[in-house]
Amino acid sequence: MDSSLVYAGIAVAVILVLVIAAVAVRRRGGSGRPVESGPAPAGVVAAADLTELLEPTESPSPTAPQMGLLEVEVPDPAAGRLHRLRARLARSNNAIGHGLFALLSRDSIDAATWDEIEETLLLADLGVGPTNEIIERLRTTLKVEGGSRSPDDVREALRAALLSLVDPNLDRELITLAAGRPAVLMIVGVNGTGKTTTTGKLARLLVAEGRSVVLGAADTFRAAAADQLQTWGDRVGATVVRGPESGDPAAVAFDAVSAGVRSGADTVVIDTAGRLHTKAGLMDELDKVKRVIEKQSAVDEVLLVLDATTGQNGLVQARVFAESVNVTGIVLTKLDGTARGGIVIAVQRELGVPVKLVGLGEGPDDLAPFDPVEFVDALVAN
Ligand SMILES: Nc1nc2c(ncn2[C@@H]2O[C@H](COP(=O)(O)OP(=O)(O)OP(=O)(O)O)[C@@H](O)[C@H]2O)c(=O)[nH]1
Ligand SMILES: [Mg+2]
Numbered sequence: 178m179d180s181s182l183v184y185a186g187i188a189v190a191v192i193l194v195l196v197i198a199a200v201a202v203r204r205r206g207g208s209g210r211p212v213e214s215g216p217a218p219a220g221v222v223a224a225a226d227l228t229e230l231l232e233p234t235e236s237p238s239p240t241a242p243q244m245g246l247l248e249v250e251v252p253d254p255a256a257g258r259l260h261r262l263r264a265r266l267a268r269s270n271n272a273i274g275h276g277l278f279a280l281l282s283r284d285s286i287d288a289a290t291w292d293e294i295e296e297t298l299l300l301a302d303l304g305v306g307p308t309n310e311i312i313e314r315l316r317t318t319l320k321v322e323g324g325s326r327s328p329d330d331v332r333e334a335l336r337a338a339l340l341s342l343v344d345p346n347l348d349r350e351l352i353t354l355a356a357g358r359p360a361v362l363m364i365v366g367v368n369g370t371g372k373t374t375t376t377g378k379l380a381r382l383l384v385a386e387g388r389s390v391v392l393g394a395a396d397t398f399r400a401a402a403a404d405q406l407q408t409w410g411d412r413v414g415a416t417v418v419r420g421p422e423s424g425d426p427a428a429v430a431f432d433a434v435s436a437g438v439r440s441g442a443d444t445v446v447i448d449t450a451g452r453l454h455t456k457a458g459l460m461d462e463l464d465k466v467k468r469v470i471e472k473q474s475a476v477d478e479v480l481l482v483l484d485a486t487t488g489q490n491g492l493v494q495a496r497v498f499a500e501s502v503n504v505t506g507i508v509l510t511k512l513d514g515t516a517r518g519g520i521v522i523a524v525q526r527e528l529g530v531p532v533k534l535v536g537l538g539e540g541p542d543d544l545a546p547f548d549p550v551e552f553v554d555a556l557v558a559n
Contacts, residue, residue: 249414250541252381258545261537262512263555273301273339273518274556281331286319302488303519307342307526314338336557342522343549347531351506351546352477353383359391359437359445361474363430365463365502366482367494368451371510371536373402375482376448377409378544379534384413388443393433394419395426395466396450406448412541416440426450426462427469434474454497464501480533482508483524486515492527499528510536513543518556521547 276297280290291312298308318334319326353360362379364372373396380390392410394417396402403419410417418436420429430447437445449466452459470476481504483491498504507524512535521532535552537543 249384250381250412252385252413253542254385255382255546258537258542259535259548259551259555261543262535262545262552263558273297273303274558277335278328278332278557281315281319281335282326282328291316298519300517301519302517302523303342304489304492304523304526307519307522311338311342314341332557336553339522339553339556340549343553344525344531345549347525347549349506349531349533349547351533353388353444355475355477358474359434359442360477361434361437361470362444362446362478362480363467363470363476363502364446364448364480364482364508365498365504366451367453370451370482370484370487371508372396372451372482373405373409373448374539375480375508375510375534375536375544376406376446377412378536378541379446380409380415381413381541382544382546383444383446384415389440390415391433391437391440391442391445392417393430393445393447395430395433395447397422397424397426397429398450402448402450409541416442427466430466431469431473434470438474454494460497460501463498467502478505479503480506480508481530482510483520485509485512485517485520485536488517488520489523491520492523495524495528499530504528504530506531506533508532508534508536508544509547512536513538518552521552 277294280286280294280297283290286294294315295308295312298311299305303311315334315338318338319331353362355361364376364379366372376392380392383390390410390413392406392415394403394406396406397420400422403417403422407417407419409415416436418429418433420432426449430449433447434445436442447466447470449463452463454460467476467479479502481495481498483495485491487494495504495507507528507530509521509524509532512518521535525531532547535545535547537545
C-alpha cells in the first residue's frame with residue numbers, strides 16, 4: 178500500500194479523536210456545579226443550574242413527556258382520584274359504612290343497639306365528642322321517622338350526620354401558587370407516616386396541572402432519604418435540591434426556596450425528617466427550618482402528615498406539631514389500610530385544621546385532594 182495513504186489515514190484518525198475529546202470536555206464544563214449547601218452527591222441538580230434546566234419547559238406539560246435527557250412520566254390528573262377510596266374502603270371492611278348501617282337498620286334500635294353503635298364509632302377513631310354528637314343526631318332523626326325506616330332513610334340519616342361532622346364548609350384549598358414568587362410548602366410529621374412519599378406524590382399532582390416544581394430534601398439524617406426524594410423528582414422532571422448528609426436541614430430548605438425563586442418555579446415543596454413529637458430539640462429544629470425559609474419567603478402551607486392507621490396516637494402527635502409550627506393542613510395517609518375513617522373527623526376537631534389531602538395507597542398517583550362529600554359517600558356506599 179502507498180505509504181502516503183497510510184499517513185493520511187492516521188492524520189484523519191488523530192483529528193477525529195481530538196474533535197471528539199474537545200466536544201466531551203465542553204459538555205462536562207457546562208454542568209455539575211455543586212449545590213450551595215455542600216458538595217454535590219451524584220445525580221444532584223445544582224441550584225445554580227435550575228434556570229437552564231427549567232427554561233425550555235418552564236411548566237412541564239403532561240403532553241410533553243420529555244425534559245432534557247430525562248424520560249418523565251405523565252401523572253394522572255387530580256380530578257376523580259378520590260373515587261378510588263370507595264373501592265379501597267370496600268376492601269378494608271369499613272366499619273362506619275357496613276357496621277353502622279347494619280345496626281341502624283335493625284327493626285328496633287334498643288339501648289343495647291345504641292351501645293353497639295357507640296362502640297363502632299369509637300373503634301372507627303371518631304373520638305368521644307363527635308361520637309356523642311352523631312348518636313344524638315341519629316336518635317333525633319330516626320325517632321322522628323318512627324317505624325317507617327327504609328334502608329334509604331337510614332343511609333341518608335347516616336350520611337347527613339357524618340357530613341355535618343366532616344364539615345363541608347372548612348376551607349380546604351391547598352395554596353400552591355403565590356404572586357411574584359413560588360408558593361412554599363413544608364411537609365412535617367413523625368417517622369414513617371409517609372412524608373417523602375407524599376412530597377413525591379404532591380409533585381406529581383402539581384406537574385399534572387402543568388406546574389414547575391422544586392423539591393427540597395431537608396431530611397439530611399440519612400442519605401437514603403434524599404435519594405428517595407430524588408427518585409420521585411426524576412420521574413416527573415421536578416428538580417431536587419439536596420445537601421450533604423448530616424448537614425443543616427434549614428440550609429437545604431433555604432437553598433431549595435432560593436433555587437425556586439431563581440428559576441421562576443411555581444411551587445417549592447420541602448420534605449423534612451421524621452421526628453418524634455416528644456423530642457423537644459427536634460421540634461425546635463422544625464421551627465428553625467421554617468424561620469430560616471421565612472428570611473426570604475413566606476411559608477404558605479405546613480402540611481402535617483398523619484398515618485390513619487395509628488388512630489388516636491395520631492391526635493397526640495397532631496397537637497404537639499401544631500404547637501411547634503403553624504400547621505395549615507393535614508395529609509392523612511394509608512387510609513386504604515384502615516377501617517378507621519373516623520380519624521378524619523377527630524383530627525379536624527382536635528386541631529381546627531382541615532384534612533386537605535389523603536393517601537390511598539402506595540401507587541405514585543394514590544394521593545387525592547380531600548372532598549368531604551365524596552368521602553362520606555364512600556363511607557356509606559353500598
Ligand atoms: N398503603 C399506603 N402506604 C403508604 C401511603 N403513603 C405512604 N405509604 C408507605 O409508607 C411507607 C413510609 O413512607 P415514607 O414516605 O418513606 O415515610 P416518611 O414519613 O418519609 O418516613 P421518614 O422519612 O423515615 O420519617 C412507605 O412504604 C410508603 O410506601 C398510603 O397512602 N397508603
Ligand atoms: Mg421521609
